[in-house]
Amino acid sequence: MNKIKYSNITRMIAFLIQQVLVITTVALAFYLSNIILSIDDIKEAMSGKSYLESQYFKDQLINKIYSANQFMDYQKDFEVAGEYNGNKEVTISQFLNDNSEMSQFSETQIYSLQDLVDWSQGQIEMISLYEALTDYLYGTNNIEATSKPATVMDADADEIDSDESLTADYKTFSDNMKSLGIAVTSDMLQIEVPKENYLTTKTSLIDYCLENDDFSEIEKISMEMQEALNNIAEEYTFYNQYAAYFKSVDSSNFKIYIQDYKGDILFNNCVGDNTNYEEYFNNNISCGIIYNATTNEFSFTNFIIDDVYSNVDLFKIPDQVNYIYAVGIDSRYLHSDEFSVANYNYDHNRDSIIVLVVSMLIILICFIYLVAVSGRSDKDEEIHLNGFDKIKTEIGAGIGIVIGAGILGFLPINSLNNRLSTQVLVIGVMGLESMLFTLEFLSLTKRIKAGQLWKNSILYMIIKWSRIFFRYRKVTTKIVILYSAFLIITLGLLDIVFSDGSFFMLLVWFVFVGVVGIILLREAVARQRIMNGIEKITSGDLDNKIDVTDLKGSNQLLAQAINNIGEGLHNAVDASMRNERLKTDLITNVSHDIKTPLTSIINYVDLIKRENIEDEKIKGYVDILDKKSQRLKNLTEDLVEASKISSGNIKLEMTKINFVELINQTEGEFSEKFGAKGLQVIKTIPEDSVSINADGRRIWRVVENLYNNIAKYAMENSRVYIDLKADKDQVVFSVKNISEHPLNINADELTERFIRGDVSRSTEGSGLGLSIAKNLTNLQKGTFEIYLDGDLFRVTITFPRVV
Known part of the structure; x- marks a missing residue:
């Protein structure tokens, strides 16, 4: 069995199967590259559900209904009697997101719809109020004011120095305006306002403020105008995009019909003049929804779409109470649109997905097998390396990275060029890249199994020789060399980052600094462990030993030396305590031995003193004997007392x-x-x-x-x-x-x-x-x-x- 498992023929067959399936997978990936389906959509397709039964379709339909409702809202802004009318009179307030606290200008000033549309399609030029007033007052603008205040119209040339006003700062200009009765502060002059390329039917923004003698809302009006123009540009683009889609009869596979209680058609892109909507939806729509607002009920054709019950608001029409709202998809797909494309992709790519999944599974099995048997032989249990496996690890890894980068480099080609010749070239190149990458990965696997991945690396060799070099150097020399290397590497990486703006090199710099920080932190932890050991020893815990298991280099040597010192101190203290104990015992024993005869001497001296001795010389001898014996007694008592105190036996x-x-x-x-x-x-x-x-x-x-x-x-x-x-x-x-x-x-x-x-x-x-x-x-x-x-x-x- 091992002969078959480890035979070169078996390995070659597995390798060829893997590479063929890799090419197949890449080809299928090209084929499926235009499909936008989620994992859940693929699961539904694999379970046998049709496109019209899938959640993918339901989401598309709900989104399209939302777009139809949005289009109906925009019709109110752009149409008159069901047709676009550029002469329609509108106000700024109609296009504001929130018009609850709008300015009076936005609410009352009338514009031509086409003017606002044209204005929104171009660049909205902003100028300061200072520039707007200067243009207005001194005729440098191209817009002729409809009426200027009398204070301005009747001002003498001597009252307003045009050149001086144009070059003066805002405060000077503000003072000039106040002299003309125009209340505008220097702060207001810095506010940016739209340059009015199109005017209202009544008056311009500057005229409006001058007539009302109020510039306090100029900033608010300016922001409202910008917001309205931006909204008009967005709404007009959407309106043009969907006008034909939603308004033209039989223009798409999406069908919508809305009819009020009188029978008047509010919205229609499916039913002709002489066709009943119910008959049309029942005959032509395979997946339709009919909402009756009068009864607040839904009815369906063919498929029940539960999602509508949680999206009832989509079928609500403002200002309408009793109406019919019908939408659906013509499953004949007579028109090419997003629904027809989605249906094709959903139904026709199921088999391709199955083949893709099975191919990837077999590729994985072959790859696992090749990794498991790489380096093995049926003759022994050793790992066998070939010539390529023996080159330095970094060189082999570099080759693998280049090959992997080549694979990633070819991945986006399909999005740039869909020609068959280009796809065939890419498939062939990626197949070759896959083969080389597999061989490179198997080589690295054999190195790991043989324990040569690290030992056969350039970095290992550098570190090994560096350790030998550092081992016989002083600590200061080591620090200087390491710090110099750190500075050189750091400055080099930062120079590349700032000169080339390379994000990758910035990432490398962060990794390098992080690694250095971790090393320093480990050194600090090791030193702290040594310091804790020293503190315990100095506090009297001479039995404490510093754990040197995780310590490296000089820290390990230092910890071992401290342990030896602690052990020496422990032995010295033990010897000292033993000697002290011997001294104490000696003093106690000697004192006890002296005390007994001394007591007898004192007693006999006392007896002699009681005798009636008349010889003065003998009396003197007795007194000396008495004094010396009492002194010896006191000394003995002091020795015993000191001994008890020193031994703690008190x-x-x-x-x-x-x-x-x-x-x-x-x-x-x-x-x-x-x-x-x-x-x-x-x-x-x-x-x-x-x-x-x-x-x-x-x-x-x-x-x-x-x-x-x-x-x-x-x-x-x-x-x-x-x-x-x-x-x-x-x-x-x-x-x-x-x-x-x-x-x-x-x-x-x-x-x-x-x-x-x-x-x-x-x-x-x-x-x-x-x-x-x-x-x-x-x-x-x-x-x-x-x-x-x-x-x-x-x-x-x-x-x-x-x-």
Whole structure:
């Protein structure tokens, strides 16, 4: 089976059948080119309906009835006693679309019908009112006014300087007119009015305005005259076109007869003098409609046309009540008109349409088969390419475009030349073009199947080598080259567009700019993705990884580098946290191990102190031992406290604390230490209670550490300032003293662990007091700030106030 399907003979037969049917289809297209049928009309023809039963015929008939009614309307404008009369007196108002608010001039001024018809057939020349008045007043026009106002007729030459008026601006001319009693403004002088090649039977437009001393409606009258002349030109053309068609008896296949209730014939192009309309329509009309206005009923001959029920207004005649309106088509088609042509096309081209549809279907089947087997062989599953298939894709596509353009170029020839010799030539050339185009398309199909459409293209080769070239260039060099290429291409395309006016090149420019915009947008999205990844990493999400799947080039390299940095930071942080945890555990374990023997030492020292020791030297040793053991105890407690804070292993019991009471209590406990160093406390605190939300034991530790710091490091015989301020939102507590030793370090360093203001370490202390105080303050939602200025030391603590 595969041998038959993939054999060269089978392919050749399918190809030849396709090309023969292409030629057949083109020939039928020439034959059917003059048929104007819609898809629905073709469907009706294929279903077996006759022309007179089709919607196509019904639409034609309704349109023709509409034209007949329009012709009857125009008869009222152009005819007298049933015949065209150019001497008929008419007004402008008769030819306006809306005469409900027309000017008095259009309603009253009488024209000869033939004058208006002649005027409408030529060019309607428009001039400004300034020119019209100048021609009128100074005799440069060819129309002699019937009567001029006395102010103009009797004006002296000195009153009107003709040369000056002709060259003056509108305002000067308007002032001159006002001096003559003519009320016309400078704005009115700019209005354009028709140059009156034909006059009314009474007076001209200028005379009319002068007699009424009113130019206010001049613009409205001008527009009405233009509208009327344009309508007359259109109506007169239509009237002449259909006069013989509708008025001459037996002049077309379309028949119409209208008779009033008296028996007088209102409209007739079918019935002779001695013929009854009913007898004529029943004998000769295969598809007729008779409307009886008296009974408001329709009757039909042979075929019922439902469309008339939705178009009853077409059969209504103004100023008539009881009448007969009969229309129909003589199916003998004795005359050549649109109905006979439509009937022929409808009935005689049905078979041609069937052949055309079947041919196109077989062409499609053959084409699908050829596409499916192109490049295939019965020997293996590979795609086989010939020599033509291996040329560059753009060259092959260009050949296909040229061939396709040739086919499109020959398509309109039939509309220009219907000679048989020309049609035969076109059919032959299009057959050849079709064959070449099919071979070209099959070649492209084989390229797609073999995966060579892109890889074998010139563009692919350019991009490939460009990537190799760009890979080893700096970013700035790449940007300069790309931007220069963009400018050159853009300016080149725009130069072609502006010089040649080429719409195609303008379209190419839009596509090019759009592609560049998409590329830049993709780059921006990629960069934004990288920035989002960086922000997450900087915010502490070290596990975040930037997805590099859709990233290309330098963006991919950058994202991978950032991922590596994030991974390195993650590892570094893990190591640091592990080390910190080990330190904390070490401190906790060592402190715990020291605490037990230290407690024993303190207890035994206390027991020794209770003994009645009289040796002063031994007493001194005991006092030193007591002090050092207490210091070691405080250090151990500070280490454990700092360890708990740093590890987060601390539980706070937040309650409402009276800060004023806490300060007073702390001051009382440290009064002895302050007194020993001669420190004078200057305290500024409110008398009323000021409350904060804090852990009682922890906030006491904070304040205690601050007072301890003062007791240890404040200069002897100096002042210590204790301030507490409170507003409705927060409580601010500050302590300020003069340091005994110069503070030559950064304020932030004092809150680090094991940092002491006493560089010589001659005073007692662990270097953990301020660090513990700051961390405990922060844990209780407060702020802790240190300010240093020389030997001035100040700590400020802020807490939210609780009412």
